[in-house]
Amino acid sequence: MKIGIDIDDVVTESGKCVIEHAQKHEHLYCDNQEITSNLKDLIRGNLINDPMKKFVRAYVAQLWESVELKPNAVKTLSKIKSKGHQLIFITSRSSSMDANCEKITYEYFKKHKIPYDKIIFGVHDKKQTCLDEKIDIFIDDSVDFCNYILSSTDIDVYLFNSEINKDLPCDAKRIYSWPELEEIINAQ
Numbered sequence: 642m643k644i645g646i647d648i649d650d651v652v653t654e655s656g657k658c659v660i661e662h663a664q665k666h667e668h669l670y671c672d673n674q675e676i677t678s679n680l681k682d683l684i685r686g687n688l689i690n691d692p693m694k695k696f697v698r699a700y701v702a703q704l705w706e707s708v709e710l711k712p713n714a715v716k717t718l719s720k721i722k723s724k725g726h727q728l729i730f731i732t733s734r735s736s737s738m739d740a741n742c743e744k745i746t747y748e749y750f751k752k753h754k755i756p757y758d759k760i761i762f763g764v765h766d767k768k769q770t771c772l773d774e775k776i777d778i779f780i781d782d783s784v785d786f787c788n789y790i791l792s793s794t795d796i797d798v799y800l801f802n803s804e805i806n807k808d809l810p811c812d813a814k815r816i817y818s819w820p821e822l823e824e825i826i827n828a829q
């Protein structure tokens with residue numbers, strides 16, 4: 642099977658790292674709380690004011706280099722790959738956010754021994770990419786992407802639970818850990 646996987650907040654703890662960094666360093670970008678009062682938008686990439694734009698420009702490369710991995714992500718991905726499944730990472734990370742985006746991401750995957758068959762960057766229409774790649778199972782933390790792909794394709798879609806999506810309704814099945822996903826894939 643071909644598994645389509647988002648990176649941020651699925652493989653990595655990006656949201657948690659962004660929130661911690663924003664809480665510590667917001668004073669460098671603004672005097673009021675223009676960043677921490679809009680954390681959901683910040684994590685979703687909706688940069689609705691200048692301090693948020695400056696914060697992301699200054700921090701995103703460091704985030705991609707140093708972000709923590711989710712528990713069991715690498716171990717589970719390795720097991721899935723060893724069973725012959727293909728791992729296609731589909732991310733909206735792009736060089737418009739930082740010129741070294743692809744280099745940093747490939748180096749991060751190498752450093753942490755994250756197995757992959759392909760990483761596709763700068764994707765804003767994940768449905769089209771999933772169809773082009775003939776993805777069988779798709780995992781993302783974005784409710785919008787999950788609902789959209791689930792409603793208009795035959796792809797099996799899963800929402801990875803996160804701090805910012807935990808209270809949002811989603812038509813896709815919500816999963817909370819990598820071992821849970823492994824069980825689902827093994828049962829197919």
Ligand SMILES: [Mg+2]
Pocket residue numbers: 647648649650651781782783
């Ligand atoms: Mg994500």
